[in-house]
Amino acid sequence: MELANETKRGYGYTVIAFLSWGVLPIYWKWLKEIPAWEILAHRIFWSFVFVVLILIYRKKLKLKQWLSDKKAMKALVVTALLVGSNWGVYIYAVNADRIVEASLGYYITPLVNVALGMLLLNEKLDRLKMVALILAALAVVYLTIDYGKFPWLSIYLAFSFGFYGLLKKTSGVEAMPALAVETLILTPLAIVFIGMQWFNDSGALFTSSLNTHLLLIGTGVVTTLPLLWFGLGAQRIPLSSVGFIQYIGPSLMLLIGIVLYKEPFRYEQIIAFSLIWLALGFYSYSMIKNRLQKKK
Numbered sequence: 001m002e003l004a005n006e007t008k009r010g011y012g013y014t015v016i017a018f019l020s021w022g023v024l025p026i027y028w029k030w031l032k033e034i035p036a037w038e039i040l041a042h043r044i045f046w047s048f049v050f051v052v053l054i055l056i057y058r059k060k061l062k063l064k065q066w067l068s069d070k071k072a073m074k075a076l077v078v079t080a081l082l083v084g085s086n087w088g089v090y091i092y093a094v095n096a097d098r099i100v101e102a103s104l105g106y107y108i109t110p111l112v113n114v115a116l117g118m119l120l121l122n123e124k125l126d127r128l129k130m131v132a133l134i135l136a137a138l139a140v141v142y143l144t145i146d147y148g149k150f151p152w153l154s155i156y157l158a159f160s161f162g163f164y165g166l167l168k169k170t171s172g173v174e175a176m177p178a179l180a181v182e183t184l185i186l187t188p189l190a191i192v193f194i195g196m197q198w199f200n201d202s203g204a205l206f207t208s209s210l211n212t213h214l215l216l217i218g219t220g221v222v223t224t225l226p227l228l229w230f231g232l233g234a235q236r237i238p239l240s241s242v243g244f245i246q247y248i249g250p251s252l253m254l255l256i257g258i259v260l261y262k263e264p265f266r267y268e269q270i271i272a273f274s275l276i277w278l279a280l281g282f283y284s285y286s287m288i289k290n291r292l293q294k295k296k
Contacts, residue, residue, distance in 0.1 A: 010236025014245050017230035020222070022252025025102075027222055028094040029261070031215055034204050036092040038197060039219065041190040043087055046220025048183035054224060055180055066173055066181050073181075075171035079164050080182035086160040087223075093153055099257030100265060105157030106250035107276050110283060111136045112162035120166065128286035135279035139272040146268045175231045179224070244284060 031039050055061040066072060093102040115133055117123035144150045171178060197203025204212055234242050257263040
């Protein structure tokens, strides 16, 4: 009975995490009048503050221990740059009315993970996953040729997050502590940027409304809480289940972009998304098939 309750709790945490990530574009739209780089600086600083508070509350703040681990630090310096740039590009995409493109990037991410595993970790792929990769590549090629430009924004979001996940595995540090170190690495740059904006009277700090200040502080909350929920959920349910639930995020982004913010969904994008969805169908079926075979 207790195990069943833990599993239910795990699904609940995981679904809430991906729902939160899916509706995040709405939050960034509330800050649309502020430049993306300034929002990013506040997100880094306030994320560091809130993740440290959470770790203190959970009695897991061991910064000195993590900072003294040279192998982990090498990986975390790179992941800090990857996650920081990923956040910045994503905020830019949302406030430049390119949510549909951003959602494509996060749909592609699982397939990028498969490709990186094959190329860098010598992981073997079955036929279904190979077909999925080929379909994803065709979608990108089609967009580039028929749409007239390379979908760099989608590709950068997918690959930066893919490499981020790959390097996080090598660091050996849990998700929340790793975020504490990553934001600690980036926070000095964020503080300098915010300070320069304030000094030049061009920043939002102390010059905007109370609502804007609260939203900027809240960037730390909307960053750390979903990650905390994801960590709590992923511990309690199978990885294959996490793989399915993760599609909630980009699906919500896509709907929000088209329905709420009236972004165009051109025929080129419809065809490319269809190829990606077909690829994800093969990928998901492969995961189910492999899991069932392991149970035998």
